[in-house]
Amino acid sequence: MSIVNKRSYKDITDFIFIEDEPVKADLILIPGAPIKELAEHGAFLWKAGYAEKILATGKYYFTYDNLFQEFEKFTGDGNNALGEETEAQFLKKLLIEHGVSENAIITEEESMNTFENAINAGKLFKEEYPEVKHIILACQAFHARRALMTFQSELRDIEITVCPVVTRGYSRETWMDTQKGYNLIMGELRKCGEYFAGERMYRLC
Numbered sequence: 001m002s003i004v005n006k007r008s009y010k011d012i013t014d015f016i017f018i019e020d021e022p023v024k025a026d027l028i029l030i031p032g033a034p035i036k037e038l039a040e041h042g043a044f045l046w047k048a049g050y051a052e053k054i055l056a057t058g059k060y061y062f063t064y065d066n067l068f069q070e071f072e073k074f075t076g077d078g079n080n081a082l083g084e085e086t087e088a089q090f091l092k093k094l095l096i097e098h099g100v101s102e103n104a105i106i107t108e109e110e111s112m113n114t115f116e117n118a119i120n121a122g123k124l125f126k127e128e129y130p131e132v133k134h135i136i137l138a139c140q141a142f143h144a145r146r147a148l149m150t151f152q153s154e155l156r157d158i159e160i161t162v163c164p165v166v167t168r169g170y171s172r173e174t175w176m177d178t179q180k181g182y183n184l185i186m187g188e189l190r191k192c193g194e195y196f197a198g199e200r201m202y203r204l205c
Helices: 006-016 036-047 067-075 087-097 114-127 141-154 179-194 199-204
Strands: 027-030 053-057 105-108 134-137 159-162
Touching (some): 036 087, 053 087, 087 105
Parallel strands (some): 053 105
């Protein structure tokens, strides 16, 4: 593929696929998505002792009418969503299956995009968990930059450590191997500009 040169690939990769070493924090936050690897990664971080609490967020993405439709998009099998009505419920179920104590799990079940994940998490921290001053953002690897930018814009007084997990096969090494991966990452790059432009973000600056 000759769309961009090797230096451009590296610059894009370094920008999108950011990652911190995990450190002790107050809470692990999983942005909502019907992706089992997110729950598995969150459980790993919790069992490793990086935080005592996990916040699983998400209703379903705003372009769908329910979680069944979202599962059809991601897995081709909406039956995976049977028994759960929200992304947060789905993630909680898997967290428990992977050894996380139910008492350690907090859910937020109204968010329908990443900005709402961040806004509603901020409200939750302010109203119920004011002791949270540092979170681990356990997001999808290809979503790491946009997730960080989004949560930084809403959680301005909270330290954020980004500890992503590779999902759907898209990593630093593989995203440019297929047209689908290329389009996904270029879409993330575009959104990192579009999401944070305009009047709303100007008022936050």
